[in-house]
Amino acid sequence: MKKLTAVFLALMLILAGVSAMAETIVVMPKLVGIPYFNASETGAIEAGKELGIEVIYTGPTTGDAAQQVTMIEDLLIKGIDALAIAPNDPDAVSPALQKAIADNVLVVDWDTPASGDDVKYSIHQIDDKKFGELIWDKLVEAMGTDEGEYAIVTGYLTAANLNTWIKYGTEYAAAKYPNLKLVTDPVASDESAQEAYTQTLALLGAYPNLKGIVGISTPAPIGAAMAVQEKGLQDKVAVVGSSLPKDSSPYLKDGSLDFGILWDPGKLGKLTVYIAHYELNGTPITDGMEIPGVGPITLWEDGKTIIMGDPSVWTAENADQFDF
Amino acid sequence: MSNRVKQILKAREASIVIMLAVVMVVAFLMNNTFLSFENQMDVIKSNAVLGIAAMGMLVVILTGGIDISIGGQLALVTVLTGQLMKETGFDNLIVIYLLGIVIGGLIGLLNGLMISHLSLPPIIATLGMNTIINGFLKYYTNGAWINQLPQKIIDFGMIKLFSKPGEVGGQVGVPIQFILFLVAMILTWFMLRWTKLGRSIMAMGGNRVSAERVGLNNKNLTTFAYVFSGMMAGLAAITYTSIMKSVDPNAFIGYEMNVIGAVVLGGALLSGGSGSVLGTFLGVMMFAYISNGLTLARISTYWQSIIVGIIILLVVSFDMVKLHRETKRMTKVDIVPIGD
Numbered sequence: 222m223k224k225l226t227a228v229f230l231a232l233m234l235i236l237a238g239v240s241a242m243a244e245t246i247v248v249m250p251k252l253v254g255i256p257y258f259n260a261s262e263t264g265a266i267e268a269g270k271e272l273g274i275e276v277i278y279t280g281p282t283t284g285d286a287a288q289q290v291t292m293i294e295d296l297l298i299k300g301i302d303a304l305a306i307a308p309n310d311p312d313a314v315s316p317a318l319q320k321a322i323a324d325n326v327l328v329v330d331w332d333t334p335a336s337g338d339d340v341k342y343s344i345h346q347i348d349d350k351k352f353g354e355l356i357w358d359k360l361v362e363a364m365g366t367d368e369g370e371y372a373i374v375t376g377y378l379t380a381a382n383l384n385t386w387i388k389y390g391t392e393y394a395a396a397k398y399p400n401l402k403l404v405t406d407p408v409a410s411d412e413s414a415q416e417a418y419t420q421t422l423a424l425l426g427a428y429p430n431l432k433g434i435v436g437i438s439t440p441a442p443i444g445a446a447m448a449v450q451e452k453g454l455q456d457k458v459a460v461v462g463s464s465l466p467k468d469s470s471p472y473l474k475d476g477s478l479d480f481g482i483l484w485d486p487g488k489l490g491k492l493t494v495y496i497a498h499y500e501l502n503g504t505p506i507t508d509g510m511e512i513p514g515v516g517p518i519t520l521w522e523d524g525k526t527i528i529m530g531d532p533s534v535w536t537a538e539n540a541d542q543f544d545f
Numbered sequence: 546m547s548n549r550v551k552q553i554l555k556a557r558e559a560s561i562v563i564m565l566a567v568v569m570v571v572a573f574l575m576n577n578t579f580l581s582f583e584n585q586m587d588v589i590k591s592n593a594v595l596g597i598a599a600m601g602m603l604v605v606i607l608t609g610g611i612d613i614s615i616g617g618q619l620a621l622v623t624v625l626t627g628q629l630m631k632e633t634g635f636d637n638l639i640v641i642y643l644l645g646i647v648i649g650g651l652i653g654l655l656n657g658l659m660i661s662h663l664s665l666p667p668i669i670a671t672l673g674m675n676t677i678i679n680g681f682l683k684y685y686t687n688g689a690w691i692n693q694l695p696q697k698i699i700d701f702g703m704i705k706l707f708s709k710p711g712e713v714g715g716q717v718g719v720p721i722q723f724i725l726f727l728v729a730m731i732l733t734w735f736m737l738r739w740t741k742l743g744r745s746i747m748a749m750g751g752n753r754v755s756a757e758r759v760g761l762n763n764k765n766l767t768t769f770a771y772v773f774s775g776m777m778a779g780l781a782a783i784t785y786t787s788i789m790k791s792v793d794p795n796a797f798i799g800y801e802m803n804v805i806g807a808v809v810l811g812g813a814l815l816s817g818g819s820g821s822v823l824g825t826f827l828g829v830m831m832f833a834y835i836s837n838g839l840t841l842a843r844i845s846t847y848w849q850s851i852i853v854g855i856i857i858l859l860v861v862s863f864d865m866v867k868l869h870r871e872t873k874r875m876t877k878v879d880i881v882p883i884g885d
Contacts, residue, residue, distance in 0.1 A: 453715030469647035
């Protein structure tokens with residue numbers, strides 16, 4: 222019996238040693254169980270396998286900042302090397318992130334920025350400015366003219382990232398396409414395709430000369446496209462916006478949606494794990510560095526902000542190639 | 546004021562009718578398109594789901610209960626039937642509708658039994674049910690939309706009766722969803738007005754103890770109300786799929802607030818026993834018109850939520866003042882000297 226206990230203890234020690242040696246990187250999305258973050262999970266896990274390290278991908282089931290805080294605290298007790306977080310509320314998670322830093326855990330943010338002081342790197346999918354500008358360029362391309370009225374259907378009026386894109390896009394349009402006229406303030410659709418559909422029907426009634434609609438947030442372009450299709454206005458009203466390719470596919474094909482513009486969330490998950498791994502192992506991260514399966518990245522002069530690359534555009538031809 | 550006018554103003558629906566009229570007139574003055582047949586039909590089509598679900602919720606609220614799981618029920622039915630149609634290509638719409646109603650009814654039955662036989666407070670029982678359903682859906686669908694539904698349901702959703710080509714394009718007519726909404730309203734109205742079951746529910750909601758004393762089976766009546774609500778949710782769910790042509794498992798998160806809001810705006814009291822199909826219909830239209838009318842009136846979205854809040858407060862205060870006056874008058878009766 223004693224012998225057995227000794228063997229058992231020895232085994233435990235070895236196991237403990239092994240798990241202490243292996244590198245553990247936690248990637249925490251805003252929430253789990255939606256196609257976008259499922260795709261980034263696939264990418265993050267894949268990177269873990271390529272690098273031979275442990276990647277834990279976990280997050281709350283709703284976009285709840287308090288739950289993220291609880292999860293971070295549990296993970297700190299478990300012992301981790303790096304935490305990459307997409308915070309639901311930068312201020313709410315800040316104390317938990319500071320605690321992680323005090324525990325010598327590398328903290329970075331991805332997808333959505335945390336407060337600057339809390340992170341070593343801030344990994345962005347795209348340059349928000351370029352993204353906003355590309356959406357408006359595509360709007361003009363789909364309208365076939367840079368003159369006329371258009372409207373914006375957004376997710377929530379309070380969503381910082383959506384507002385940033387709208388701000389860059391409209392500022393850019395005001396300078397480059399002065400004859401493009403935004404008819405009203407962005408209309409909220411509460412991240413719901415049905416609400417976007419309802420609001421777009423009303424917009425089409427209110428502004429009969431409307432030539433284009435920009436949908437910001439992933440369900441908005443879909444709902445807008447449905448309304449345009451129902452009114453048979455595919456050829457008269459252009460719809461572009463930030464949508465997922467799989468959901469967009471039917472609408473791209475029937476012509477009601479002209480372009481979907483987003484990025485590949487799988488690559489973003491992958492990039493996040495690579496950056497954390499390089500930083501933990503002392504590999505310097507530089508501007509233009511090539512990340513396997515992702516491509517060259519941009520490191521801003523602040524030495525902190527990393528941009529994954531240019532946004533992707535979905536069309537009727539390519540939308541079926543993606544599984545998110 | 547003549548007695549007739551007074552009587553009309555006393556009706557529970559009066560306040561909402563007045564507010565609705567104000568909203569409609571303002572919206573029309575700001576943009577004539579508002580009252581166009583095409584716009585009215587668009588509004589009804591995109592709010593039919595809310596309307597049908599509200600009919601079920603009305604019956605539950607009449608019993609003095611509440612059904613927080615309505616969003617979960619809608620999501621569950623859309624996902625299960627959507628998955629069935631996508632995987633097997635099964636497209637007999639009558640069977641799909643019946644299946645949706647049965648699934649909704651079963652969830653309602655579970656709710657009802659928990660509330661009537663285990664005496665769980667309705668808000669707790671249905672909240673728990675909602676959490677379970679949403680958890681299951683999260684696990685089952687991973688949040689992915691269900692696309693590529695059979696052409697038949699897509700065509701069905703596009704049906705418009707008496708249709709003719711619209712001025713700008715597309716077809717203008719009475720959408721099939723309006724008919725389904727009408728059916729739900731007539732069924733609910735008939736049940737509440739003309740069946741013993743419906744009268745008993747009204748009576749029980751008004752006063753549980755008296756109802757029990759006159760020999761009504763409160764437990765069965767309560768259970769029935771939740772089953773009815775579930776069945777209406779099932780009907781609403783397939784109607785949703787017919788409009789959206791795809792299923793978003795997360796579409797109904799937080800939807801219960803819209804449904805309950807429409808019923809309460811329509812004059813139903815959360816304490817039970819008071820509320821009507823007409824009032825609920827007006828409540829639904831109020832929600833719909835505020836959003837549609839304000840957009841048509843070209844009012845910025847930032848102002849819309851402020852206006853919505855003011856209108857809700859106005860309607861409810863109007864109701865409360867009226868209720869207060871009635872109660873006061875009733876107390877007065879007691880102090881009238883005998884032989885006066």
